[in-house]
Amino acid sequence: MLRINGEIADPGLIEDAFARFKAEAEMLSEVSCCERDEEFRLQAEEETIDGILLAQEAEERIPPPEAEEVRSAFEQTLRQWREHGASWDLLDAQRESLRAETISRLRMERFTTSLWQDLPALTEDDLHAWYQANVARFRTPPTAHALHLVRFPEGSDPWDDYAAMLDLRKRALDGEDFAELAKAHTKKRGGEVDLGWIDQQRIFNPFEAMLFSLREGEVSPVFFYEQALHLVKVVEAREASVQPFEQVSAEIREEVERDRRLRVLKDLATKLREKAVIERE
Template sequence: MLRVNGEAVDAGLIEEAFTRIKAEAEILSEISCCERDEEFRQRAEEEVIDGILLAQEAEKRVPEPPADEVRSAFEATLRQWREHGASWDLLDAERESLRAETISQLRMEAFTEGLWRDLPEAGEPELRRWHAENAARFRQPPAAKVLHLVRFPESVDPWEDYSAMLDLRRQALAGEDFAELAKAHTQKRGGDIELGWIEHERVFNPFEVMLFSLEEGEVGPVFHYEQALHLVKAVEVRPAVVQPFEEVRDVVREEVERGRKVGVLRELAAKLRATAQIER
């Protein structure tokens, strides 16, 4: 059992933080990160400890809010739970814990507002520097307008299906109209051959890896993906671009300000840890 200054930590909080941290890492890498579970769990535990230390400090520094403010916030909490399907019986059973959580949240809001009140406004040089250092955040992926021919292997000898697709590709490379070939030979339901504009969002997806290796107007190799043989042509290609600072200035400002606020909380949590009793 983990305790912070004598307060028992709900294991569910750590599990929720672990799930979120791992999911974020897997979205960025597009691969499962099971081998990093121990690292993610440690980060989750440290994050929860910091949150509890800050909540305890808020309780010390900020008096309980006025009754009318608590009542208004508590009623809003109940409405939110109801909107998410909670029954009145459940809300009645959890009434005291929800009210305590509401008071704690109001205290934390007042506490953080006080900590952030004197933060200086971010200047233009800092904003531009952050934009340059985080250019990947504002990268618009490359895109391609695609024609598509798909066939589903059905012969006893798979080579027959593959060689048939190779022959269609040779015809396209020899100058045959790819759109006409696709219309005549695709097995896609409805005969649709146009995929429209596709953005390269899944970096390691086999289909997109192949597609975005093509030059504009190029017909790709025959490849197998999701139980089918595919042949595509990149009719048009748009390269990746980074949104200029002027277009995302407001977003950058929000991110810089959020980073400053998080920095203040982390710095305070680190100081609180120096005198905290953390029992594992």
């Protein structure tokens, strides 16, 4: 059980945050199964603590909203629940808790507005500086549509396999259709020869290094990678590009503004922790 200044944290809030942190890491392929669950749970608890501390501070600083404002906001809340399929019986059962949540939300909105009102206005120079520092985020990597022929050396003398691949490359360079050669001679299980579009993501990977050194329509030399001999042909290629500032300036402004506001809240939560009583049971 987690208690902040005497208030018991809702376990559901912690579980929701835990699931979000873990899902984000899984999307980035940074985690498998349960190896970092303890870390994610701690992050979830810390986020919940910050949220409760800020909500408590909002209640202390901001007076309750006027009855008319509560009524209007509460009706909007009920409409939203109904739009998402909630029955009137469910809403009646949850009426008091929903009303309390509505009042808390109104106070928090007024509270955060007061915290953010003194932030200096963002300038174009601010946005340009952020863009330059994060330009890699707006870079589209080179991409190539590739055909692939692979052979796994099986005999005692690997020269036979290498010579066969050299001959296949020569035939392709002499005008034979690479796709047909690949279909007839690839040793890949399943016989797939069309790799589709591949983005360059690992510049030191031998396969990608070879593929993205080729020009459109070019057949690679025979090369060895992951215990196999390979030939690839680039059917079509697209060069790397960077989205211009003008195209992403609105997105940048939104993100920079959001980050500044979150930093204000985080800094305040850090200060509130200094005098808070946080108990884990």
